[in-house]
């Protein structure tokens with residue numbers, strides 16, 4: 001007998017065989033196993049998570065930390081975090097406890113060893129009575145849960161990435177960067193015209209620091225990341241990032257080098273600390289403040305304060321600025337470049353401003369990725385500063401950039417992208433939030449990443465320019481003086497947002513292809529680069545990843561597969577042996593042939609229908625180069641003036 005939807009009994013003509021539910025003398029078979037070892041729902045949930053095994057054996061004799069008990073180690077760690085968060089006017093640090101304030105302590109005895117400390121139940125505003133909960137080096141899974149529970153705009157995409165919104169700011173705010181000027185930095189750093197270092201005094205820094213610390217301590221909880229910078233073990237820097245968003249914590253988890261549990265136990269005091277209070281504005285009545293955003297660097301205190309911007313790239317690039325100070329002090333050159341290595345150990349550097357192709361071209365299926373953005377070149381070779389990559393996602397396609405596409409999975413932070421509300425499939429073509437959509441993923445998400453991220457001395461130094469004027473050749477071989485000229489110039493021309501219709505390309509010159517991040521005068525870095533290239537016999541190349549056949553509007557962007565073929569020919573060494581001829585005005589050596597690239601595009605003049613317009617545009621760009629370089633003509637580069645003169649002569653002639 002079966003019942004239909006209306007509860008009326010029907011008798012089918014040929015009834016189905018009866019389902020056998022009884023076995024062994026009428027006892028119903030129970031396939032659910034033993035009942036759960038829990039008396040209550042809470043207890044059941046407490047069984048779901050097991051405690052991570054302690055990474056330092058408490059009984060074994062192993063290194064210096066064997067003498068410290070687990071409790072003592074945790075106490076020291078909390079004390080260090082409390083010291084980081086201390087208000088410097090009130091003297092002592094806040095009371096810090098580990099764990100999520102929302103995570104209730106289970107009353108059942110077998111979970112008592114979880115070390116959860118009861119959250120205060122009354123809400124107190126008096127900062128000396130209040131606890132600050134610290135979420136210390138959480139895992140990506142834990143950070144996902146925090147983000148999804150507490151941060152509006154956090155979603156899991158169809159491939160498992162964490163989609164987030166960075167807030168009102170979707171890019172960096174270089175005009176809001178401030179650097180403390182003191183007796184030391186006054187002489188050491190680059191100040192004034194063209195410099196990214198806008199001064200602030202020590203006192204104002206402390207005012208902003210206090211504002212950030214008070215804001216962070218007023219919260220229920222803060223995230224603390226203890227991580228490393230630089231894969232060169234001798235020059236590794238310990239960084240601590242205190243932030244208020246799981247998004248920021250996961251971003252830095254991905255972008256900095258992740259310590260092993262053992263390294264974390266031995267972490268001690270950080271060499272540098274970021275206080276990211278980005279949700280909270282700076283006070284515009286404060287001296288030196290020109291907006292509600294301020295990114296403040298104090299080299300003497302080894303601290304950075306972020307107020308009024310939640311764009312995570314500020315932390316990444318802020319630390320890069322710090323490395324641009326610390327490393328040259330050790331005679332190590334810091335580079336805004338991507339870096340990869342061939343099967344035979346040939347290393348290439350890719351310099352270029354934002355959006356010119358460092359990440360795209362260093363991520364190459366046929367080569368080992370050392371890093372996509374920030375490196376050091378020391379006497380031992382190259383090392384990546386970071387532990388992750390930060391790729392532009394606008395118009396990302398699986399076909400053209402498969403490795404980046406596949407890296408966008410669980411653990412990856414996807415900033416400001418638009419996705420289908422049901423399927424959560426990302427539309428990489430959608431610029432509704434911003435054109436600067438980004439993915440931040442650990443470098444090991446790229447299958448052929450070279451771990452540890454270090455390599456021998458570079459063989460090729462590739463300068464990338466996205467020339468929206470369309471007059472620079474797709475590739476040219478550079479002399480050392482030309483390499484220096486173009487390195488110091490740091491040219492690119494991108495086209496601003498297209499919403500308002502077609503816009504004229506605007507030239508950007510950014511010394512060392514990263515003026516926003518350098519701390520010393522550009523010629524200091526240039527001299528080091530020249531010295532290293534000469535010593536190790538590296539060849540310089542200028543690659544235009546921008547327009548061909550006309551400027552933006554009439555021409556087209558050079559096809560990525562062609563640029564990849566050009567880069568292949570540089571790596572293989574075959575381009576070194578090509579036939580070259582010199583261009584007028586810029587005096588660049590351009591090859592006549594490259595395998596896989598139509599020869600007619602190698603000289604830009606061939607691709608322009610209007611030759612007169614080509615010449616005019618060429619001269620216009622050359623004039624912009626000349627004007628930009630005027631600031632550098634009075635600087636000496638290297639030990640004598642010979643290189644300086646050669647560099648000046650290596651610019652456009654007309």
Ligand SMILES: Nc1ncnc2c1ncn2[C@@H]1O[C@H](COP(=O)(O)OP(=O)(O)O)[C@@H](O)[C@H]1O
Pocket residue numbers: 352353354355356357358359360361372390391392393394545546557558559560561563
């Ligand atoms: N010929 C080309 N060479 C390099 N990148 C190109 C080219 N054509 C289009 N692109 C696109 O330009 C962007 C380069 O960005 P990216 O590599 O992230 O720059 P960077 O790392 O230097 O900031 C990518 O979105 C890439 O797909």
Ligand SMILES: C=C(OP(=O)(O)O)C(=O)O
Pocket residue numbers: 172313317353354355358359373390
């Ligand atoms: C994050 C940045 O790096 P890039 O665009 O060079 O990848 C940036 O410049 O803000």
Ligand SMILES: [Ca+2]
Pocket residue numbers: 353354
């Ligand atoms: Ca950049």
Ligand SMILES: [Mn+2]
Pocket residue numbers: 355358359372373390391392
């Ligand atoms: Mn990049």
